[in-house]
Amino acid sequence: IWWLTKLGFTPAEALVAATATSADILGQSADNGRIAPGQRADLVLIAGRPDERITDLWKVARVFVSGREIALAPLRALVNGVAPTPLPLHIMPGPIDTGARGDGRTDLDTLPVESTDSGVDHSHLDFVRPGSDDPKAPERPVFLIAHMGAKPRPFAQLVLPLTQGAVQLADARGFTGVAFDARGSGRYDLLFDSYAINDDDWFRTGFEAGEVRHTFHI
Incomplete structure (x- = not known):
């Protein structure tokens, strides 16, 4: 002004x-x-x-x-004061995403987004939720298909935001772990973006999925 x-x-x-x-x-x-x-x-x-x-x-x-x-x-x-101004925390109610909503958003009312490596010849990720037109369907898992780019280390990932804002922090201390079902041959990573720590220190764990659906507890 x-x-x-x-x-x-x-x-x-x-x-x-x-x-x-x-x-x-x-x-x-x-x-x-x-x-x-x-x-x-x-x-x-x-x-x-x-x-x-x-x-x-x-x-x-x-x-x-x-x-x-x-x-x-x-x-x-x-x-x-000299200390950093604390950001507000949003207590995580859980669950994260069960497919119960019919509008494509997670149970936390956030919008899943895809992310890939950058550049011209980059990876591409498509994801849909089969049966999303039927809100009474017993389950609506997310189906993903990735076309990998010609990079030394290409990647494609589906991001499930835990809060709606870019700088709104999620307090997940009440969680004892994460459980999810996965099917699809290959090795994958589960990653939690975290603030105030180096990228190398983010929580990351790998898991092997196969042709048969399996429940993972991490």
Whole structure:
């Protein structure tokens, strides 16, 4: 908002651009962007006149998110402290993916995505859930087929996100392990992406699958 004033906006115009105008552009004006009946009550109360002096924006007195006041003292202590700001954790309810949903999403309401090696001649992964048109089907396993690229170490993987956000951490301490069924000749890896540790230290374990369906407990 401060930079908008440096580009020629008046303080009042900059505030409108950052609130009502932004909500209009994002198609969120029905619920956000203005102080009015029916709008989401996200409020930043300033001890000053930012519509006249944009630098008054730093004089934050009170903050409300969805109508609930946020305690500023603990937040300011985190911002001013030397320790990293902790990220919120999402407790894992389990199970991860049983195929029970008919919309292609996991039981955790996340969207499975494929990932492969990069480049022009890279691997390609297709995955479908046979029988997904019948929500009453007893089981709907995921069927995967990979076309491997011409790389020294090609790979194709199906990612089952444990949370919906890229920086939303999943707390799986309540889990004692992972169980899954697999069929398909070959050797595979089960990998958990982890933050704050080196890639080489991520949890990874290999397993051999065959022509007969087998339950693995890891």
